[in-house]
Amino acid sequence: MTPEEILSYPARVLTQAQRERYFEKGYIGVESLVPADLLADLVKVTEEFVDASRTETQSGKIFDLGPGHTKDSPVLRRLKRPDDQHEAYWGFASGLMADVAADLAGPNVTYHHSKLNFKWFDKSDTVKWHQDIQFFPHTNYNVFTIGCYLADTDMSNGPLAVLPGSHNKPLYDQYDAKGNWTGMLSDEDAAKVDMSQADYLTGPAGSITIHNCRTLHYSPASKSKQPRPLLLNCYSSSDAKPYTPHPDPSSHAYRVIRGQPVKWAHHDPRPCQIPPDWSGGYTSIYAAQSGEDAA
Numbered sequence: 001m002t003p004e005e006i007l008s009y010p011a012r013v014l015t016q017a018q019r020e021r022y023f024e025k026g027y028i029g030v031e032s033l034v035p036a037d038l039l040a041d042l043v044k045v046t047e048e049f050v051d052a053s054r055t056e057t058q059s060g061k062i063f064d065l066g067p068g069h070t071k072d073s074p075v076l077r078r079l080k081r082p083d084d085q086h087e088a089y090w091g092f093a094s095g096l097m098a099d100v101a102a103d104l105a106g107p108n109v110t111y112h113h114s115k116l117n118f119k120w121f122d123k124s125d126t127v128k129w130h131q132d133i134q135f136f137p138h139t140n141y142n143v144f145t146i147g148c149y150l151a152d153t154d155m156s157n158g159p160l161a162v163l164p165g166s167h168n169k170p171l172y173d174q175y176d177a178k179g180n181w182t183g184m185l186s187d188e189d190a191a192k193v194d195m196s197q198a199d200y201l202t203g204p205a206g207s208i209t210i211h212n213c214r215t216l217h218y219s220p221a222s223k224s225k226q227p228r229p230l231l232l233n234c235y236s237s238s239d240a241k242p243y244t245p246h247p248d249p250s251s252h253a254y255r256v257i258r259g260q261p262v263k264w265a266h267h268d269p270r271p272c273q274i275p276p277d278w279s280g281g282y283t284s285i286y287a288a289q290s291g292e293d294a295a
């Protein structure tokens with residue numbers, strides 16, 4: 001569907017101006033969107049998972065652990081597939097966030113994946129400039145991620161930053177010169193990004209961020225002792241069909257969560273880089289960006 005067709009459907013959660021801005025800039029941030037009781041449930045469940053990670057010693061199917069993780073000082077970088085780990089996360093992804101998704105995807109929405117990323121005052125917390133669609137190419141670019149801050153997030157604890165308008169520019173090469181997947185821009189390309197244009201999406205707990213799958217984004221390391229949990233849910237318009245294996249499918253991957261399955265795929269002619277074949281298993285963006293994944 002084109003943005004004009006999508007915008008012709010009544011808005012469910014976002015304002016019409018927010019929807020228009022998303023299509024124009026490739027992202028939006030909406031402060032304090034999530035009701036306090038819903039947020040409190042997510043925060044409580046998340047604290048339980050951080051506690052559960054304390055006894056883990058290495059990254060596995062559920063926990064991605066950062067360097068220096070210990071029982072007393074957990075460095076849980078990511079809770080993988082939270083939608084499969086607790087019903088509170090799936091309820092959120094298939095509830096309020098799915099309604100937000102329908103405002104941008106159109107009436108037929110397909111769920112892609114969820115992840116819960118933390119930052120813990122560690123330089124390994126930087127997520128470098130990258131675009132998402134090279135991780136999971138689809139027949140068109142109506143694929144996007146909605147983040148929800150589960151703690152107050154400002155410039156001190158690693159907010160998500162986006163480059164306005166980058167969704168309408170060409171995609172970058174996310175392999176290095178030796179052909180290894182890095183999941184990020186080369187140092188040379190990253191150095192050319194005009195940092196003065198970067199928009200840092202901050203806000204109190206319960207604020208959301210939305211970025212299109214082509215939008216260039218990164219997040220700086222946290223300089224605060226307070227962890228920064230960002231719950232990310234990714235969706236597509238149902239007319240965007242994936243053509244490479246899902247990096248890390250949960251039991252809900254590709255479920256149509258609003259509207260109907262569609263009979264026709266929409267094809268965008270702009271090319272997309274193909275990721276490595278992850279049908280045998282995927283680690284994480286942190287592993288790729290730090291070279292842990294390089295063959």
Ligand SMILES: O=C(O)CCC(=O)C(=O)O
Binds near residue numbers: 158
């Ligand atoms: O956690 C963050 O700050 C950004 C994460 C991100 O961009 C990603 O996982 O693709």
